[in-house]
Amino acid sequence: MKLAKTYQPELYEADIYALWEKSGVFAPxxxxxxxxxxxxxxxANGNLHMGxxxxxxxxxxxxxxxxxxxxxxxxxxxxxxAGFETQVVFERELEKQGKSRFDYSRESLYEQIYNxxxxxxxxxxTQIRKLGASVDWTSYTxxxxxxxxxxxxxxxxxxxxxxxxxxxERLVNFCTKHxxxxxxxxVSYQEEQGKLWKIRYPLSDGSGEIVVATTRPETMLGDTAxxxxxxxxxxxxxxxxxxxxxxxxxxxxxIADEYVDIAYGTGAVKITPAHxxxxxxxxxxxxxxxxxxxxxxxxxxxxVGDRFxxxxxxxxxxxxxxxxKESGYLVGEEELTHSVGHCYKCGTVIEPLLKEQWFIxxxxxxxxALESIREGEIDFLPESKRTQLERYLENIKDWNIxxxxxxxxxxxxxxNEEDPADWxxxxxxxxxxxxxxxxxxRRDPDVFDTWFSSSSWPYATLGFPDNxxxxxxYPLSLMESGFDLLxxxxxxxxxxxxxxxxxxxxxxxxxxxxxxxxxGRKMSxxxxxxxxxxxxxxxxxxxxxxxxxxxxxxxxxxxxxxEAKVIGGRNFINKLWNIARxxxxxxxxxxxxxxEAYSAIDNWILNRLSTTRNSYQKxxxxxxxxxxxxxxxxxxxxxxxxxxxxxxxxEPNKPLLVSLLxxxxxxIHPFAPFVSETIWQTLVLNQDSLLINHPLIDLPKGDRxxxxxxxxxxxxxxxxxxxxxxxxxxxxxxxxRNEPLVASFATLINQLGGTISVEDGEPGQGVxxxxxxxxxxLDIDQEAIDHYVTxxxxxISEEQKRTRSLHDRLNNPKYIEQAPENLVxxxxxxxxxxxxxxxxxxxxxxxxxxxQ
RNA sequence: GGGGCUAUAGCUCAGUUGGCUAGAGCGCAGCAUUCACAUUGCUGAGGCCCAUGGUUCGAGUCCAUGUAGCCCCACCA
Numbered sequence: 001m002k003l004a005k006t007y008q009p010e011l012y013e014a015d016i017y018a019l020w021e022k023s024g025v026f027a028p029x030x031x032x033x034x035x036x037x038x039x040x041x042x043x044a045n046g047n048l049h050m051g052x053x054x055x056x057x058x059x060x061x062x063x064x065x066x067x068x069x070x071x072x073x074x075x076x077x078x079x080x081x082a083g084f085e086t087q088v089v090f091e092r093e094l095e096k097q098g099k100s101r102f103d104y105s106r107e108s109l110y111e112q113i114y115n116x117x118x119x120x121x122x123x124x125x126t127q128i129r130k131l132g133a134s135v136d137w138t139s140y141t142x143x144x145x146x147x148x149x150x151x152x153x154x155x156x157x158x159x160x161x162x163x164x165x166x167x168x169e170r171l172v173n174f175c176t177k178h179x180x181x182x183x184x185x186x187v188s189y190q191e192e193q194g195k196l197w198k199i200r201y202p203l204s205d206g207s208g209e210i211v212v213a214t215t216r217p218e219t220m221l222g223d224t225a226x227x228x229x230x231x232x233x234x235x236x237x238x239x240x241x242x243x244x245x246x247x248x249x250x251x252x253x254x255i256a257d258e259y260v261d262i263a264y265g266t267g268a269v270k271i272t273p274a275h276x277x278x279x280x281x282x283x284x285x286x287x288x289x290x291x292x293x294x295x296x297x298x299x300x301x302x303x304v305g306d307r308f309x310x311x312x313x314x315x316x317x318x319x320x321x322x323x324x325k326e327s328g329y330l331v332g333e334e335e336l337t338h339s340v341g342h343c344y345k346c347g348t349v350i351e352p353l354l355k356e357q358w359f360i361x362x363x364x365x366x367x368x369a370l371e372s373i374r375e376g377e378i379d380f381l382p383e384s385k386r387t388q389l390e391r392y393l394e395n396i397k398d399w400n401i402x403x404x405x406x407x408x409x410x411x412x413x414x415x416n417e418e419d420p421a422d423w424x425x426x427x428x429x430x431x432x433x434x435x436x437x438x439x440x441x442r443r444d445p446d447v448f449d450t451w452f453s454s455s456s457w458p459y460a461t462l463g464f465p466d467n468x469x470x471x472x473x474y475p476l477s478l479m480e481s482g483f484d485l486l487x488x489x490x491x492x493x494x495x496x497x498x499x500x501x502x503x504x505x506x507x508x509x510x511x512x513x514x515x516x517x518x519x520g521r522k523m524s525x526x527x528x529x530x531x532x533x534x535x536x537x538x539x540x541x542x543x544x545x546x547x548x549x550x551x552x553x554x555x556x557x558x559x560x561x562x563e564a565k566v567i568g569g570r571n572f573i574n575k576l577w578n579i580a581r582x583x584x585x586x587x588x589x590x591x592x593x594x595x596e597a598y599s600a601i602d603n604w605i606l607n608r609l610s611t612t613r614n615s616y617q618k619x620x621x622x623x624x625x626x627x628x629x630x631x632x633x634x635x636x637x638x639x640x641x642x643x644x645x646x647x648x649x650x651e652p653n654k655p656l657l658v659s660l661l662x663x664x665x666x667x668i669h670p671f672a673p674f675v676s677e678t679i680w681q682t683l684v685l686n687q688d689s690l691l692i693n694h695p696l697i698d699l700p701k702g703d704r705x706x707x708x709x710x711x712x713x714x715x716x717x718x719x720x721x722x723x724x725x726x727x728x729x730x731x732x733x734x735x736x737r738n739e740p741l742v743a744s745f746a747t748l749i750n751q752l753g754g755t756i757s758v759e760d761g762e763p764g765q766g767v768x769x770x771x772x773x774x775x776x777x778l779d780i781d782q783e784a785i786d787h788y789v790t791x792x793x794x795x796i797s798e799e800q801k802r803t804r805s806l807h808d809r810l811n812n813p814k815y816i817e818q819a820p821e822n823l824v825x826x827x828x829x830x831x832x833x834x835x836x837x838x839x840x841x842x843x844x845x846x847x848x849x850x851x852q
Numbered sequence: 853g854g855g856g857c858u859a860u861a862g863c864u865c866a867g868u869u870g871g872c873u874a875g876a877g878c879g880c881a882g883c884a885u886u887c888a889c890a891u892u893g894c895u896g897a898g899g900c901c902c903a904u905g906g907u908u909c910g911a912g913u914c915c916a917u918g919u920a921g922c923c924c925c926a927c928c929a
Contacts, residue, residue, distance in 0.1 A: 006891065185925095196929080213929055227929090260929080269929040278929085338928050384856060388924075391855055395925075487924085513857095518864075520922090551877075552865045556857075558922085562864055564878045571891045582888035618868085626866070630876065642893080649887085725883070725895040754884095754894080802873065809872070814909040823871060823910095830872080 002682050003584055007577035009541030012678040017129050019681070025693050026136045028072040028473075035066040036074040036473035038461050039135060040481045040489070041143060041454065044079035045086045045120045048127045050515040050523065050549070050561055051482055053533035056133045057546045058512060058553070058625065059480045063134055064670040065620050066477075068696050074473045076461050077128060077135035079121065081143045083408035083450040084180065088345050090116055090407070091178075106406045106445070113407045127534060132542045132673050134692065139469070141461045143453050149409050151460035152453040153427055155500055156412065160425050164361045167413075167423060171280045171352040172400055175343035176298030180404040181357060183449060184397060185488055187341040187350050194340070198266060198332035199324060201226055204242040204251055210235065211331055213265030215338060216275070217324065218316040220245065221302040222291035223252055225271040227282055230256035232267050246329040247304050247320070255286050274354050294351055313351070357402040358411060358446075365495040366393040372504050378494070379508040381623060382556035385486055392487050399492075401449045408447030415442050455492035458505035465501070476506035483511040483556060510623055513558035515549070520560055531561050543672035544570035550671065553626050572633055573675045576668065579641050580679040583657055590683050593655035595699055600745075602653050603702030604710035605644040608635060609663060610701050616667055617696075625671075632667045640664060643714065647748055663697040713745045716772040720753035723769065726791045727784035735761025736776045767848075770840035771795065785848065792845050799838045806831040 063075040159165045172181035202209045228235040242251045273283030273290040295301040300316040303309035324330040341350035380386040410429040416422035462470040497505030517529040547569030612635040619628035669676040680691035736742040746758040766779035
């Protein structure tokens with residue numbers, strides 16, 4: 001035997017993957033309907049987590065299935081430079097060596113990170129192979145590849161020319177530890193306990209005062225107004241007057257703005273345009289100056305006398321409070337809960353700081369995207385994500401694409417050294433200073449937000465606009481991703497795709513939920529509940545992991561990682577393996593031969609296959625992979641292994657067995673690629689052939705009458721088994737009378753039913769098998785009769801219930817009138833059958849307890 | 853405040869456009885075991901499908917309200 005007793009994945013997986021890769025089957029074929037999907041690029045520097053495993057599994061199932069259907073599948077892998085993420089990891093490495101990013105020049109740092117990523121790149125590529133992902137490695141793309149950079153520049157240029165790019169001094173979300181700004185959606189907000197201080201602001205003319213409430217007293221040094229609501233009677237006479245700002249004695253105006261909530265706090269708000277988004281907007285409306293109090297290092301830059309400057313924000317806050325207390329301006333403080341933005345990486349409080357940045361005027365792009373989405377050009381699974389995306393796009397804000405890090409694509413913009421307002425687009429980013437028209441321009445030191453380049457992924461990887469791949473495979477057939485990327489990535493791919501190519505980037509979006517631990521908690525290093533997919537593969541095999549995470553999977557819902565399901569997958573794989581072993585030991589030739597059905601069970605299994613095959617395809621086509629898997633699982637385990645193989649042991653129909661195995665292997669292949677290909681290769685089912693690109697197999701349908709005969713024999717066998725177990729009888733004989741079907745299946749019934757013999761006999765012997773409707777008797781011993789009667793009573797009560805409910809249904813004239821005819825006639829047939837069974841059961845009971 | 857999701861067996865979850873006796877895996881109970889497979893086979897127990905109301909011949913499925921839990925966005929002076 002070539003097949004070992006149990007399937008040991010570690011012996012085969014690497015070789016099988018290498019075989020596929022070497023034979024070039026991952027690349028698209030020349031013929032067939034195009035089917036395309038591009039992998040959401042994982043961080044080139046990281047390890048794959050369970051979410052990646054799920055995502056790759058879903059995509060690979062789709063890709064493999066469409067290959068089996070004979071389509072030309074483009075399944076494109078890639079990696080993301082993950083700008084900020086990676087730089088943070090690298091900075092941690094530097095920290096360990098007692099160094100910091102500021103010890104190196106920009107160029108040197110870039111090079112070091114580049115090498116760092118290169119070294120680790122192989123790691124994650126190996127992991128993708130271990131997952132069995134059938135990606136076309138020849139089209140592998142990295143987000144810093146020249147082609148991608150060129151795309152990013154082309155897109156930026158197009159926006160620049162069309163005035164969709166602007167540079168503005170805006171409030172940006174700044175992490176003072178990492179020294180970079182973030183987009184709004186990258187800020188992570190947390191509820192926190194804080195304090196609301198009330199501060200007295202005296203009017204300059206001495207006619208009174210206004211009390212303002214604030215959670216950030218340190219920013220008062222940069223106040224440039226106090227705002228009240230125009231309809232607030234308390235302050236209506238003060239609007240237009242000025243206030244003498246405590247501590248600095250600067251005079252600032254009292255303004256009226258609808259933004260102020262009369263009911264909140266004191267109804268008066270200090271306005272600090274340099275450190276608060278709403279204040280900034282009010283400042284713009286009222287033409288207020290902005291005074292920065294906090295620097296990019298998170299230290300106060302403002303001083304009163306020699307106080308405050310150089311203090312951290314928190315120290316400054318305390319210091320300002322003390323100063324206000326000393327001078328009697330602080331009139332109250334209370335506790336409050338508010339949400340505070342943090343750096344999603346290091347937890348540092350995000351400071352809104354004024355900074356010149358590049359922005360994309362995103363509204364026109366969002367509008368186009370909205371129209372496409374509303375018109376249903378993209379299918380969403382689950383559908384509810386469409387609505388969510390629409391809401392997001394309706395309220396979208398301009399996109400800050402500048403990042404103050406080195407690990408990324410340099411922004412191709414240069415600033416006139418003499419005229420700061422004069423910016424030009426130029427791609428000579430490897431030069432710090434360029435000369436154009438005798439003027440010197442200095443390169444913007446910033447790089448693009450990683451999402452800016454990765455949002456071009458669908459068309460950039462395919463080589464927009466001229467590559468054949470783009471023409472053949474755009475828009476993509478499928479985009480599979482975690483739902484957490486709906487806003488940061490999916491929305492932007494749709495916007496940029498439409499903007500650049502004029503077409504949606506993908507036709508279908510499948511969004512999976514997050515993988516949690518078994519208690520539904522997020523996997524996190526600090527809780528210690530993380531399961532590494534590579535460990536799971538080492539323990540149970542790649543196929544088992546795939547089955548474990550895909551079965552029961554539905555779009556949009558979080559799912560726990562349940563090891564028992566992976567074990568279930570492993571067990572199933574072993575079952576499949578052992579079916580193959582059985583065939584290996586009993587069949588001489590695995591060549592294709594024409595299939596003929598001789599027996600009732602041959603016809604039965606062919607019908608089971610055909611039914612399974614149809615539903616399988618329906619479910620696979622609609623991305624209901626879990627349903628499809630369950631179908632094959634039951635076909636292979638229950639129908640094929642437990643019934644067909646068992647029943648055919650005495651007289652095996654060998655060509656049919658071979659065909660059934662082949663058909664099963666093809667269908668299960670997307671779910672269990674390694675074991676199915678291993679069996680295919682080991683049994684040399686066909687020299688030179690690979691399972692991975694074998695077409696789905698259709699066998700002839702079985703004869704209905706023949707097939708039904710086996711179904712009734714099967715239910716007889718089930719009844720025998722059940723009865724023997726229920727009565728506890730041992731060594732029982734089955735008798736039948738005038739039952740040619742039973743007679744012809746006598747050997748099989750005896751073998752599978754667990755009797756000691758099946759023979760023609762006199763009616764009245766033993767107890768009757770009424771449920772399956774044959775005139776058969778089991779000669780159970782006397783002690784077992786009591787159990788038998790109990791069981792009969794249970795069956796009778798169940799059957800009565802059923803008869804009653806069928807009666808009720810058919811006695812309802814509206815049901816007869818309005819329900820479809822086939823349902824009504826089906827109900828009638830069921831009632832007949834049920835009444836017959838009930839009668840038999842009652843008769844049988846009378847025989848044993850006639851007095852009742 | 854706005855939007856979205858979830859509630860089905862002890863656990864984790866399926867359940868296509870409403871259709872008749874609601875499924876799976878694991879777990880549990882019992883029985884078996886020289887057979888391709890103990891990563892096994894066989895039998896079985898276990899469910900007011902969150903609640904109430906509605907639509908319908910018919911509701912786990914559709915609608916409304918409520919309860920409980922979760923997520924996202926906005927606000928938070």
